[in-house]
Amino acid sequence: MTPEQKLENAVRNVGGASKDMSALAAAARAELSANPKARAWWVDGLMVLGLNVVMGITAAKMAEWNDEQHHSAMTKYAIGIAWFVFMALASVLWLKPGSAKQRWALGVGFIAVSFATIGALSGFDPGGAFMDGVWCAIAECKVAIIPVALVVALSTRFAAQTSHLLIGTFAAASGGAVALHFHCPNGTASHVLVFHVLPALVLAALAIAVRAMWKPKSFVP
């Protein structure tokens, strides 16, 4: 036996074997008989999408409409549609199994829509106190908090990575972003960046921190 074969054997032997393999299957068999029907990943995605749409529309209907934020009516609606498209895709695809590339592409999408929003601002500054800005951030968080909680809860059903939670939270925050897009009268870049975009990043950081403390129900990727 060559030294290499000896070493290979040693590593393989470190693996060992269980005395009763069949006993190790008992819990899985019980789980299978309790839940014979598999739940497809996109079912949860549709649930998140439904909640995001309901929260976004409810918030949009409750507040007063303002046009001062926007450069033109065309950019106002084009960017509103871009937020909706991002919300629809991200709400479902954050859960998609497989490569993280698609999720990072959605992250780029979030940045692109945010920058497009800032690029199409009117520059109109209604003045007002710092607290007026804080109210925008609070409104966005209020709209997003239930969908973010749902995203965190659903992420415990698999071995969620940071990218899953980041995109799931961005999708949840986009409902609030749509509402603010149509209702906030402030057209300055600093206001939108700090009080409309930054809350989404803060919510994502919170979601990642909360999820890290939660024991997952399953370790599937």
Added chain:
Amino acid sequence: MERFIDGDATAFDALFTRHAPTVRSYLQRLTGSSAAADDLTQVTFVSVVRGRGRFQRGAKVKPWLYAIATNAARDAGRRQKFESVTDEGVLPEQEAEGAPQRDFGLEKAVKSALAQLPEAQREAILLHRFEGLSFAEIAEQVGLTESAVKVRAHRGYEKLRELLKGVWP
């Protein structure tokens, strides 16, 4: 796998019989503990049942199973440290009853060296060299690039060589 996803218990039994022993061996190498390997094998297959809706039909089963086992071991490792080899290098009883040609001294050294590797490097080496997964398959399952996995494995091999000086060929 398709039949198992649709709830066929006999298909699950076939999957378990085929893959559980190798998954368990991998977990024992990864954790260095026989008891932890048993627990994690159970957790892995419960996860397989709970999360089978996330299996991409047509994909390979083996890399998916190893990814689940690795995730379960990482989580358990974060929550509690596994038992480690004592200074005297005592191996579990069942291993001491093995065939006479086994080199227990070498096995003890290997076990101790594997335990000293950083978790990520240990996973890359075990999955690639001893479980036969390609770097691309490992990368896909752990959410890294193929080159990042290769770097981890390369660094792990270097450290393993250093730890097993005089034994490593």
